[in-house]
Amino acid sequence: MAGYRALAAVGRSVVALLNRRFAEEVPVGRRPEAVLAGPVDFDKVDTPGSVIRNPAVSVYCYRLSIDRETRPALAALAAQDGLPRLPLRMHLMVAAWDQFVEAELEWLGLAARILEAEALLTGPLLHPSGDWLPGDSVQVVPDELAMDSMSEAFQAMTTDYRLCLPYVARVVRIDGPAGPAPGTVTTVAAGPVSAERAR
Template structure:
């Protein structure tokens, strides 16, 4: 059962996975650091206190959507046990940051290799802050994002367009509190019987 922290926990899980794989591939020498970033961070690269510092790979969640494939089954289950379950998808843009375009392309290739080489995130691969259940799993798969949609995502920000890899994290199920069953109600009828005059 994942709690309300599940979305942030998935972001942390992807960052942790990338950093582990970067270390495996490049045990010594310069390698990027994966970070969870927002649009404000894109304008502050390499400034004091910046989240993104060269070399880096940023993981940016630009959109959340309902997982329509699993929503009906979870809604049916909620109707039976009274516990709401919301299945979500996180739409991610993976970008590389370096002073040289060749290095950025290498870091993007390294990120793609890391994400494609991993199966679903389960157990210890899921950041513990998500309050995960024993059977919870999140798939990280390529997202089918049209060029127009990618451009629109950047038009909403003040930063210039960057080459990105679109990925999708699915299905992140946020569970509500267990529903309460109605208490049994006992109806006591009282009446008076009398004789009419």
């Protein structure tokens, strides 16, 4: 798959998809702009230089985890060819920002419809900065996040709790540099060595 830029490329891919579809769904009038955001951006909405400006839909990666389903097979493959492969899951929070609650709910509904209809990012839907290989794909699906886990995520930030849609992007595989393939190990047995020969 990709190198170290893969995570950022997936974030850019999700944002680009949302913005393309927002423009198609709402060709005239107010429409949100999808942006990649971090926790510091949540406290600076609509301020000079802010990433989030109403109306907006923010995509925030709040957690990374190992994809345990694909990890064993990739580790076995790496043992054969010497190429390390790390399969990751990106846990995303999608939030809407507007002056009115009704508008925020509309933007969240629109974002959910788009991501449900195009859950598989592949080919031109993947941002080119990821250096993807032909056939690479990333699936963006709803994440089954417990309410207490969502609350804990916001407790780690200074911003107030916001209604969010949790998603997970899987599998984002980061490949390491190719190294020499492990060679055959040969064990040579030797007989006992006398004390005189050992000196």
